[in-house]
Amino acid sequence: MTADAGVVVVGASAAGLSVTETLRRDGFDGPITLIGDENQPPYDRPPLSKEVLAGTWPEDKLKLREADSIAALNLDLRLGVRADSVDTASRAVTLSDGSQVRYRDLVIATGVRPRRLPGTDAVAGVHVLRTLDDARRLRTELARHPRLVIVGAGFLGAEVASVARAAGATVTLVSDVDAPLSDVLGNELGRLLVDVHVEHGVQIHTGVRVVGIATEDGRATGVHLADGTTLAADAVLVAIGSIPNTEWLAGSGIPTGDGVLCDEYCRAAPGVWAAGDVASWHHVDIGERIRVEHRTNAAEQGLAVARNILAGSSPAPFVPVPYIWSDQYDLKIQIYGLPRGADSFTVTDGSVGDRELVAVYGKGGRARAAVGINMIRPLRTARALVAAQTDLTSIRNERVTA
């Protein structure tokens, strides 16, 4: 193919799709190639650990766009094929089917993959959760009411614990930190969440490392802990974080580290951009390099990258107020900003005891994040404090920390 080089987007999930849609909406009529390694049209991931795992949604509801909407984008859509390497000198991407695609602008939206326990890839009954296929496999296990051990107590593990309890599984959460669920939200709300899980019958082991998986005939039968205990298990979910998919960029000169290292415009090199889970960029308002593995950021960053591609010599810095949410039992947890790294915690509405609250997290006396639990409108007000990095002195005087 010797057609004009256009925009090549590697990664056909939320971020990649957002790039292509924004380019078209804003008038770009050149060629766009969208490459996805999963052999299905773009679909949404947050419901995988919620409605899809619970079986309350048909899988059809996951698709990010109807087929005719995608067709209307006039893409060269290549699904079920991986990008293997990129040559920045000739501006070409080589795909796993041997073909090459030339680009004027390249968008890296290859996301992340689950971190696994070493040596457990081939062990039946050991699961990770990232793709629709992963969710289907885990859902099949849950239908057997297993003893499920969840390794890692972040949001993903906690959401699965919630769904699995409702499905009748016996659930044990294992975390190597002393205060699970606290690494993002801090001790106060971490404790609240631990209490809620315990009330729902989840057993929690904290401060202990997993050292291996017990197997019988190639299938998991338990989880070995560093203190010598073995937890019996019919199924294991490993939810210990993710690894950015950047290996294919090795040798390309595109800077990588914890993800693709971009400037404040989400640009990693001339004509090379990144969006979504894989993108690390300098957030000039927060004053830190950050990488956000959450759904809202994928759409917003894809949009920002598309606009910067079209902006030529006058790109705009990407300065969102990050937003994430998690559903656990009857709790809706919503977070604006980055609670991690905060040095103050103030409940501004409701209370921890009522499990309805808004809390503002500060750093250096300024609002850094706002977290709501089952509280909607007051959280919107608190978000404005985060967006403006408001001085918190007045707020603290008004309401003493709970």
Add this chain to the structure above:
Amino acid sequence: MHITVDETKCCAAGQCVFAAPDIFDQREDDGIVILLNADPPEDQWEGARQAAAVCPAVAIEVQE
């Protein structure tokens, strides 16, 4: 322009309210989207498009 929302997909993020406050609101109790105006005037179209683009639950559809 005509806007439709799918309340069963809405995840109560409220991003639409920030993008287009004259078109969207949220229910008080659970934050689910309320469509205030399914047929907004032209000066609000860009906000509507932005809301549909950033909705993290893909719950907003804009027909033009």
